[in-house]
Amino acid sequence: MRGHLPAADHGVMDPEPALYTIRINGHLGVTLLSAFPAMAARPDGAHTVLTGPLDRSALYGVLAEIEALGLDLLEVRQLTGEG
Amino acid sequence: MAHTTARLIDRGDLLGALDRAAARTVTIISAPAGSGKTSLLRAWADAQGERRRLAVLLVQRDQQDAQQFWLALLNAVRDASAATGRAAPPAATPEFNPPAMVDRVLAELADASPGITLVIDDLHELNSPQALALLTRLLTNLPPGAHAMLTTRHDLRLGLHQLRLAGELAEIRAADLRFTERETRLLLDVSGIALSESGAALLHQRTEGWAAGLRLAAISLAGHPDPERFVAEFSGSDRTVAEYLIAEMLERQPADVQDLLLRTSLLDRVSAELADLLTGRSDSERMLLALADANAFVLPLDPERTWFRYHHLFGDLLRLELRRTLPTEVPALHRRAAGWFIRQGRAVDAIRHTQAAGDWPDAARLLADHSFSLTLDGQAQTMQALERAFPPGEDHPELALVRAGGELVHGHLDEAAAHLSVAETYAATAPPDRQRRLQVAIASLRLSLARRRGHLAGVLEQVRFLDSPLTGQSDEDIALGSDLRAVALMNLGAVEAWTLALPDAERHLRQGAALAREIGRPYLEVGCLSELGFASKIEPFATTQLRCLEAVALAERHGWGAEPVISPALSTMAGTQVWLGEFDQAERWLQRTAQALQTDRGPIMRLVLHHTTAILRACRGRLPEALEEFSAAEQLRSQLEGPHALASQVTGWRLATLARLGRTGEARAALAALSAFDDERAGSGEILNAHAVICLADGDPAGALGAVQPVVDGTAPVIGYVTVMEAHLLAGHAHRELGDQRAANQAVERALTLGEADRLVLPFAMTFSRELLEGLPPHETAHGALLAGILDALQGSSRAPGDQRPSPDAEELSPGELRVLRYLPTNLSRPEIAGELSVSVNTVSTHVRSIYAKLQVTDRSSAVQRARELRLLAAGRAR
Numbered sequence: 001m002r003g004h005l006p007a008a009d010h011g012v013m014d015p016e017p018a019l020y021t022i023r024i025n026g027h028l029g030v031t032l033l034s035a036f037p038a039m040a041a042r043p044d045g046a047h048t049v050l051t052g053p054l055d056r057s058a059l060y061g062v063l064a065e066i067e068a069l070g071l072d073l074l075e076v077r078q079l080t081g082e083g
Numbered sequence: 084m085a086h087t088t089a090r091l092i093d094r095g096d097l098l099g100a101l102d103r104a105a106a107r108t109v110t111i112i113s114a115p116a117g118s119g120k121t122s123l124l125r126a127w128a129d130a131q132g133e134r135r136r137l138a139v140l141l142v143q144r145d146q147q148d149a150q151q152f153w154l155a156l157l158n159a160v161r162d163a164s165a166a167t168g169r170a171a172p173p174a175a176t177p178e179f180n181p182p183a184m185v186d187r188v189l190a191e192l193a194d195a196s197p198g199i200t201l202v203i204d205d206l207h208e209l210n211s212p213q214a215l216a217l218l219t220r221l222l223t224n225l226p227p228g229a230h231a232m233l234t235t236r237h238d239l240r241l242g243l244h245q246l247r248l249a250g251e252l253a254e255i256r257a258a259d260l261r262f263t264e265r266e267t268r269l270l271l272d273v274s275g276i277a278l279s280e281s282g283a284a285l286l287h288q289r290t291e292g293w294a295a296g297l298r299l300a301a302i303s304l305a306g307h308p309d310p311e312r313f314v315a316e317f318s319g320s321d322r323t324v325a326e327y328l329i330a331e332m333l334e335r336q337p338a339d340v341q342d343l344l345l346r347t348s349l350l351d352r353v354s355a356e357l358a359d360l361l362t363g364r365s366d367s368e369r370m371l372l373a374l375a376d377a378n379a380f381v382l383p384l385d386p387e388r389t390w391f392r393y394h395h396l397f398g399d400l401l402r403l404e405l406r407r408t409l410p411t412e413v414p415a416l417h418r419r420a421a422g423w424f425i426r427q428g429r430a431v432d433a434i435r436h437t438q439a440a441g442d443w444p445d446a447a448r449l450l451a452d453h454s455f456s457l458t459l460d461g462q463a464q465t466m467q468a469l470e471r472a473f474p475p476g477e478d479h480p481e482l483a484l485v486r487a488g489g490e491l492v493h494g495h496l497d498e499a500a501a502h503l504s505v506a507e508t509y510a511a512t513a514p515p516d517r518q519r520r521l522q523v524a525i526a527s528l529r530l531s532l533a534r535r536r537g538h539l540a541g542v543l544e545q546v547r548f549l550d551s552p553l554t555g556q557s558d559e560d561i562a563l564g565s566d567l568r569a570v571a572l573m574n575l576g577a578v579e580a581w582t583l584a585l586p587d588a589e590r591h592l593r594q595g596a597a598l599a600r601e602i603g604r605p606y607l608e609v610g611c612l613s614e615l616g617f618a619s620k621i622e623p624f625a626t627t628q629l630r631c632l633e634a635v636a637l638a639e640r641h642g643w644g645a646e647p648v649i650s651p652a653l654s655t656m657a658g659t660q661v662w663l664g665e666f667d668q669a670e671r672w673l674q675r676t677a678q679a680l681q682t683d684r685g686p687i688m689r690l691v692l693h694h695t696t697a698i699l700r701a702c703r704g705r706l707p708e709a710l711e712e713f714s715a716a717e718q719l720r721s722q723l724e725g726p727h728a729l730a731s732q733v734t735g736w737r738l739a740t741l742a743r744l745g746r747t748g749e750a751r752a753a754l755a756a757l758s759a760f761d762d763e764r765a766g767s768g769e770i771l772n773a774h775a776v777i778c779l780a781d782g783d784p785a786g787a788l789g790a791v792q793p794v795v796d797g798t799a800p801v802i803g804y805v806t807v808m809e810a811h812l813l814a815g816h817a818h819r820e821l822g823d824q825r826a827a828n829q830a831v832e833r834a835l836t837l838g839e840a841d842r843l844v845l846p847f848a849m850t851f852s853r854e855l856l857e858g859l860p861p862h863e864t865a866h867g868a869l870l871a872g873i874l875d876a877l878q879g880s881s882r883a884p885g886d887q888r889p890s891p892d893a894e895e896l897s898p899g900e901l902r903v904l905r906y907l908p909t910n911l912s913r914p915e916i917a918g919e920l921s922v923s924v925n926t927v928s929t930h931v932r933s934i935y936a937k938l939q940v941t942d943r944s945s946a947v948q949r950a951r952e953l954r955l956l957a958a959g960r961a962r
Contacts, residue, residue: 026323029330031400034407046321067236070116070295070325070396 017053019079025072104253112234114257116396117295120234138163142208148464149214150179164195173642175461183645198228206235261292274301289318299328348401414440447479454485463492480509527567534574537723542578569599569607580618588618609638617651631656650679664844664876686722702848704941713737735769739776768794768801775813782925784817808834808846835866844876853942903930
């Protein structure tokens with residue numbers, strides 16, 4: 001798994017949802033996509049990029065789902081406000 | 084482990100690696116879903132044969148209940164060690180005692196030879212930090228010969244650094260589990276798939292050696308007309324491996340199999356009957372067996388192959404597909420499943436499916452109805468997990484009942500009462516068909532609450548309500564009603580015992596025990612018998628001990644020998660031993676009681692523990708410690724409501740101990756406060772005796788005689804005849820101080836007469852009557868043997884072999900005390916010593932008492948011996 005996680009927040013739990021992109025190896029078909037209803041998906045080369053607003057709790061929920069489905073997680077990135 | 088399918092290849096190298104790893108104490112296989120962990124584990128287990136005994140546990144999906152996990156583990160260990168003809172299989176208890184549970188598992192592992200290997204599969208599903216912490220403790224304390232093998236999808240916070248440093252931890256990770264190209268070709272061969280070398284290489288590359296991918300591909304490739312093309316297309320697709328191949332596999336199945344797989348995917352476990360129910364067919368059994376034979380994704384859970392589960396990954400994808408293709412049917416499927424589980428009496432599964440169907444009000448009602456029996460079944464944590472699953476917008480008022488039960492289990496009495504009030508408010512306005520059930524449930528929780536607080540009035544209220552017959556009830560209602568009735572009888576009997584309504588206590592506890600046995604609730608039976616032991620105070624001690632031992636034996640048969648439920652019987656055994664002068668045995672029973680109470684925060688048993696400890700310390704002459712314990716007991720009283728059995732004893736003896744430590748001023752003040760505040764209690768025999776002790780300590784024997792007069796002539800209310808015995812002995816002391824040896828002897832004789840039946844030692848020990856007894860000439864007593872026996876016991880108490888602790892604070896004797904001490908080795912009497920020192924007899928008496936307290940002895944010769952040990956009598960010291 002060649003991803004990196006967002007920088008530690010120095011102990012402050014962020015209650016507000018932030019925009020995240022999550023890059024997964026392979027294209028996700030309709031079935032797998034239905035596991036991530038809160039996120040928009042687009043293919044990017046051989047990968048799939050999921051984008052959506054997630055608070056901390058939801059973020060770890062998505063990561064757990066990715067683990068449960070045996071998907072290959074490549075990158076998790078928090079977008080900081082710039083488009 | 085259940086039967087393994089034949090299509091697994093022999094991954095000899097990997098098995099060898101696992102074997103080498105398994106030589107260490109703990110092996111962890113940590114790799115993502117579908118890496119082949121479980122298959123490897125099964126292959127390894129099959130290869131072990133006789134060499135190792137395996138205790139296998141598959142962790143349930145989202146297991147949040149620490150007790151359920153640990154019970155399952157304990158059962159697995161017992162199965163592996165083939166524990167036959169021993170204690171009954173461990174049953175759950177409402178109160179979970181984590182350290183005791185770990186100890187039990189360790190004990191079973193230690194006893195087993197050859198050693199047992201724990202195999203725990205899917206450990207990442209254990210969502211209970213408590214259970215995980217306990218597991219760390221287990222793994223770092225495994226006895227020699229015991230091993231553990233764990234599989235998990237992600238690394239766990241297990242704290243096994245010590246093991247790692249010691250080289251006793253082996254790890255197998257995803258990279259190790261990947262199929263090599265050679266193994267890929269082997270898999271294809273074994274599955275009868277004809278693929279070219281380049282085709283096999285392509286397949287290996289595309290799946291990256293991922294076990295699940297390869298197996299899925301093999302399913303589709305077997306019998307495929309053009310395997311090369313399949314692999315080429317597969318390689319050319321960008322779809323994720325799992326989704327592509329599962330879709331392919333599903334497509335290949337006949338329609339009825341597809342239907343079966345999809346509809347049953349929402350179950351944790353599948354049986355033919357359930358499958359028929361969800362598909363509306365009758366041939367699910369055939370299909371399930373065929374699937375189990377064909378691949379490693381449908382796994383049988385038992386040797387008879389009646390229950391199956393789907394490989395998690397497979398099931399998850401099927402579930403997603405079901406939601407996507409048949410969305411409107413999903414709630415109905417869940418409801419059908421819930422109905423089946425209700426008919427099977429499996430409340431937890433039923434509630435889960437009802438929640439999944441989105442029927443929150445129904446789920447709330449189900450949970451509330453079953454919260455009581457879930458608690459009794461030791462599934463309190465499961466119950467709380469179910470309660471947490473309700474979304475904020477679906478908070479049903481009946482859930483207050485569930486919350487009250489949860490708080491009660493943890494001993495949070497105030498919080499429980501608050502939730503109960505909420506539930507009561509709702510119950511008053513609930514629809515009529517719910518009202519009765521709710522009220523019964525509320526009443527039983529109030530009963531438990533009242534019992535924990537020792538509040539008899541509260542208990543009686545609730546029991547009257549529960550006693551009214553449950554008419555026209557369903558089977559379920561009757562079962563629920565029996566549970567409630569048994570618990571009600573137990574709680575009622577317990578409170579009656581506590582407030583000394585003893586004949587009622589005995590009747591109710593016996594009824595409760597009989598009912599509990601009838602309905603198969605061993606925990607309640609043990610509870611009732613334990614309280615019965617506690618309630619047997621007015622019986623002859625032999626009867627009391629018999630009852631306590633019966634309760635303890637039953638508890639031990641079920642593995643509850645160290646649980647809070649048996650503490651009443653344990654403490655009563657300790658108490659009877661103290662009364663009989665068997666101080667060492669009493670010590671042991673007290674230790675067991677303390678251990679059993681580790682997880683119970685209820686004030687009543689703690690009070691009893693302090694009380695019994697206090698009198699044991701006092702009998703051994705350790706007065707400062709005794710005082711601490713009496714004071715602790717008295718402080719706990721504030722947490723209770725209403726009067727209780729031990730009240731006057733605790734107060735009386737506490738005051739007496741104060742006086743004996745020379746703090747008569749404090750004692751008198753407390754006595755005065757008591758008389759002002761609680762006239763009735765101030766007139767009890769126990770308090771009058773304390774008054775006498777204070778008088779004696781102050782050198783006022785006449786006052787002492789006056790104080791005990793009502794006790795001696797039977798006009799003062801007493802807890803039992805032992806108080807009267809004490810009174811006689813105190814009178815004896817007083818007579819002796821007044822120089823009337825004959826009256827003293829008569830008083831002692833009266834005490835001996837009272838004590839002959841039970842052969843009690845305690846009153847003699849508590850009043851420090853050794854010298855009194857020695858002063859009684861053998862020919863003047865009709866109880867020579869008893870006298871000798873008591874003296875023996877008292878002798879033993881001051882030089883108890885188990886009591887060899889060096890005195891932590893051998894307090895300095897004052898100069899006055901040292902002067903008196905020097906005369907103790909002589910045979911001078913106190914008046915004579917007083918003469919030598921030109922002080923009053925009272926002063927000598929006070930000094931002597933203080934010397935005894937500081938040296939922690941109870942008689943003159945022991946004081947001399949101790950003083951010699953401490954070299955207090957060395958020449959030149961006593962100025």
